[in-house]
Amino acid sequence: MSRIAQRFAQLKEQGRKALVTYSVAGDPDAETSLKMLHEMVARGADILEVGVPFSDPMAEGPVIQQAHERALVNRLTLTAVIELVAAFRATDNQTPVLLMGYANPVEHMGYAHFADVASAAGVDALLTVDLPPEEVAPIKAELSRVGMDCILLVAPTTPDARLVKIVKQASGFVYSVSLKGVTGSGHLDSNVVAEQVARIRQHTALPVAVGFGIRDATSARAIAAVADGVVVGSALVAAAAEAGQGGPEAAVAAAGALVAEIRQGIDSLAS
Amino acid sequence: MSASETSGNEPPAQAINYSSVPDQDGHFGTYGGKFVAETLMSALTDLEALYHRLSADPAFCAELDEDLAHYVGRPSPLYEARRLSAQAGGARIFLKREDLNHTGAHKVNNTVGQALLAKHMGKRRVIAETGAGQHGVATATIAARLGLECHVFMGEEDVRRQALNVYRMKLLGATVVPVTSGSRTLKDAMNEAMRDWVTNVDDTFYIIGTVAGPHPYPLLVRDFQSVIGREARAQSLDQTGRLPDALVACVGGGSNAIGLFHPFLQDEDVAMYGVEAAGHGLETGQHAAPLSAGTPGVLHGNRTYLMQDEAGQIIETHSVSAGLDYPGVGPEHSWLKDIGRVNYVAVDDTQALAAFHQLTRVEGIIPALESSHAIAYATELAARMEKEQTIIVNLSGRGDKDMHTVAEIDGIEF
Ligand SMILES: Cc1ncc(COP(=O)(O)O)c(C=O)c1O
Numbered sequence: 001m002s003r004i005a006q007r008f009a010q011l012k013e014q015g016r017k018a019l020v021t022y023s024v025a026g027d028p029d030a031e032t033s034l035k036m037l038h039e040m041v042a043r044g045a046d047i048l049e050v051g052v053p054f055s056d057p058m059a060e061g062p063v064i065q066q067a068h069e070r071a072l073v074n075r076l077t078l079t080a081v082i083e084l085v086a087a088f089r090a091t092d093n094q095t096p097v098l099l100m101g102y103a104n105p106v107e108h109m110g111y112a113h114f115a116d117v118a119s120a121a122g123v124d125a126l127l128t129v130d131l132p133p134e135e136v137a138p139i140k141a142e143l144s145r146v147g148m149d150c151i152l153l154v155a156p157t158t159p160d161a162r163l164v165k166i167v168k169q170a171s172g173f174v175y176s177v178s179l180k181g182v183t184g185s186g187h188l189d190s191n192v193v194a195e196q197v198a199r200i201r202q203h204t205a206l207p208v209a210v211g212f213g214i215r216d217a218t219s220a221r222a223i224a225a226v227a228d229g230v231v232v233g234s235a236l237v238a239a240a241a242e243a244g245q246g247g248p249e250a251a252v253a254a255a256g257a258l259v260a261e262i263r264q265g266i267d268s269l270a271s
Numbered sequence: 272m273s274a275s276e277t278s279g280n281e282p283p284a285q286a287i288n289y290s291s292v293p294d295q296d297g298h299f300g301t302y303g304g305k306f307v308a309e310t311l312m313s314a315l316t317d318l319e320a321l322y323h324r325l326s327a328d329p330a331f332c333a334e335l336d337e338d339l340a341h342y343v344g345r346p347s348p349l350y351e352a353r354r355l356s357a358q359a360g361g362a363r364i365f366l367k368r369e370d371l372n373h374t375g376a377h378k379v380n381n382t383v384g385q386a387l388l389a390k391h392m393g394k395r396r397v398i399a400e401t402g403a404g405q406h407g408v409a410t411a412t413i414a415a416r417l418g419l420e421c422h423v424f425m426g427e428e429d430v431r432r433q434a435l436n437v438y439r440m441k442l443l444g445a446t447v448v449p450v451t452s453g454s455r456t457l458k459d460a461m462n463e464a465m466r467d468w469v470t471n472v473d474d475t476f477y478i479i480g481t482v483a484g485p486h487p488y489p490l491l492v493r494d495f496q497s498v499i500g501r502e503a504r505a506q507s508l509d510q511t512g513r514l515p516d517a518l519v520a521c522v523g524g525g526s527n528a529i530g531l532f533h534p535f536l537q538d539e540d541v542a543m544y545g546v547e548a549a550g551h552g553l554e555t556g557q558h559a560a561p562l563s564a565g566t567p568g569v570l571h572g573n574r575t576y577l578m579q580d581e582a583g584q585i586i587e588t589h590s591v592s593a594g595l596d597y598p599g600v601g602p603e604h605s606w607l608k609d610i611g612r613v614n615y616v617a618v619d620d621t622q623a624l625a626a627f628h629q630l631t632r633v634e635g636i637i638p639a640l641e642s643s644h645a646i647a648y649a650t651e652l653a654a655r656m657e658k659e660q661t662i663i664v665n666l667s668g669r670g671d672k673d674m675h676t677v678a679e680i681d682g683i684e685f
Contacts, residue, residue, distance in 0.1 A: 054584065055453060055584040055585040055586075056453065056458060056459075056462050056570060056571075056585050057462075058308070058462045058465045058466065058571075059308045059466075059469065060466075061466070062452075065452050069452070069453070072584065075582070077582030077583070077584060078582060078583065079582065102569075103306055103569040104568045104569045104570060104577070104579065104583045104584075104585070105582060105583035105584065106583075107568055107569055107574075107583065108566075108568055108579065108581075108582065108583025109583065129308050130306040130307055130308060130569065130572070131306065132305060132306075132307065132308075132309055132312050134296055134304070134305055134312075135304055135305065135306055152309075153308065153309040153310075154309065155308070155309040155310035155312075155313075156310070157309075157310050157311075157312070157313045157314065157472060158309060158312070158313065159313055162312070162313070166309075177308075177309065177310060180310055180469060180470060180471075180472055180473070181310075181469060181470040182466045182469060182470060185470065
């Protein structure tokens with residue numbers, strides 16, 4: 001069983017929901033990133049989603065765009081991201097790590113080579129925002145070859161017929177995009193999310209995680225009530241960046257504190 | 272050349288049916304496609320279906336032709352530039368006068384078409400990206416005419432370089448949104464337009480300004496711009512009694528070039544030259560010539576030649592002309608390059624500026640800096656050709672918008 005499947009199975013047994021945290025690798029530098037990943041796990045993250053910096057992050061709002069730009073100042077590119085995961089694995093062999101990014105850096109490295117080095121480093125899955133099911137087959141084949149999951153998105157605009165095709169190709173979990181917009185948008189509607197998750201569940205037994213627009217314990221709790229996992233990105237990136245003015249330790253601490261708060265919000269559901 | 276002389280298993284050139292690409296999923300060979308976030312996929316599918324239906328609908332075609340004739344001012348003349356030809360000393364150079372269109376460039380051929388699609392889809396809001404500002408102006412113009420809300424995304428750097436066009440767009444009632452992310456030029460404006468589209472996909476139509484972006488944009492922009500080549504082909508037959516020997520057009524995203532080339536692709540004796548911006552020189556790395564010096568990759572919804580570094584990050588481009596300052600290129604050009612049907616060459620800033628001055632002085636036509644790249648190459652090419660031969664150059668736009676840039680370079684203050 002893959003680390004991701006294992007993690008969702010464990011959580012299900014415990015009656016808990018997954019907290020997936022997003023941070024951009026190398027924001028503001030590789031060393032801080034590594035510390036932040038461990039800290040987020042320590043404070044309650046179940047799955048780590050690691051953003052691969054790209055010059056043209058088209059699906060991101062301003063907060064995450066700026067994180068990509070900060071990471072690229074140090075030229076933190078795909079090879080370095082994979083090295084970062086390898087370094088993380090040196091002391092954490094349990095927490096699933098998923099890379100999220102854009103097609104071009106992966107394509108440039110070569111799908112087969114990427115699959116080889118990423119799986120060797122302990123990366124569990126890949127989500128490429130700009131590879132919809134129509135274009136994902138070649139990379140998915142390489143990921144399957146090395147036992148990595150290929151995470152696919154379902155959007156509020158995805159019609160049912162298409163949804164069926166997407167979940168058939170998905171593995172690991174289904175990433176349900178909560179709203180029409182970029183990351184960090186502020187118009188989350190939990191009723192709409194509930195409907196969409198229900199729609200997805202009609203067609204798959206895979207766990208469903210919801211992302212975009214979840215920013216605090218309250219919104220995380222509301223979404224966790226209807227999904228198997230919540231993804232928190234912009235709020236964490238913003239908290240770390242703001243606190244980061246006072247140095248990298250402060251950034252790590254701020255991200256950790258927000259993770260703990262959101263964890264509590266999610267876990268308060270169970271009780 | 273007989274079939275047995277062609278290399279490998281490739282079919283002879285005349286067997287290629289150029290209207291059979293893109294395929295159903297928008298692929299030109301390995302290029303093109305739909306590389307966008309899931310949220311946009313259904314909007315693209317809807318657009319595809321609508322375009323498929325309308326492009327075969329005589330009423331829609333008549334509506335478009337009417338706009339092209341009476342609003343844009345088509346057909347544009349095919350003008351023989353005799354003094355320029357004499358200076359070049361070789362083939363006869365003809366200019367396809369897209370500079371005479373309403374708003375001063377070829378861009379309007381496409382915006383008129385896409386705005387009609389928007390109208391048929393019932394969208395009340397249009398968005399566009401722009402570099403030189405020509406596409407932004409053309410979009411703001413048609414939005415004013417149709418009463419559509421219009422937002423134009425423009426890199427902060429281009430807002431500065433093309434202040435006149437920014438003012439024109441504002442006069443036309445558009446909101447110009449300066450983009451401050453990334454390199455603050457056309458590619459970033461396109462990122463921002465995509466972000467707006469993903470957010471407002473229900474009521475917004477994205478009018479892409481060139482033959483790039485996800486399928487079906489490269490297809491429909493090609494179709495709307497092909498009026499250039501269809502006219503030029505008929506005009507050439509009419510005015511010279513034969514087809515031209517060569518076609519020359521500048522290539523930013525590639526829309527004016529594909530518009531001229533496409534109706535001639537089947538004519539194997541017509542040579543074609545797409546002219547990219549060599550900026551400070553290809554060897555300096557500071558240019559905007561992905562076909563001449565780039566490698567394939569994925570950006571802005573399609574697979575195509577790109578300017579990128581060894582890690583697959585898109586790199587900053589440079590050209591004196593804002594409209595060519597783009598790290599990608601329409602996917603059909605990538606395919607045409609690989610199959611060898613079109614030659615892609617590059618002209619640097621200095622050569623383009625010289626051609627700008629030359630055409631202005633000998634023909635009384637002030638070309639856009641983008642089009643000046645094509646003029647520069649055409650004069651070079653003409654010199655290598657015979658006197659009876661003919662070249663058609665796409666004069667994609669007029670140079671009014673570039674007065675400031677050229678004056679600044681020439682050290683003149685207003
Ligand atoms: C006059 C003119 N020519 C050419 C271009 C380049 O675009 P394309 O390659 O799509 O024709 C532009 C773009 O702004 C332009 O304004």
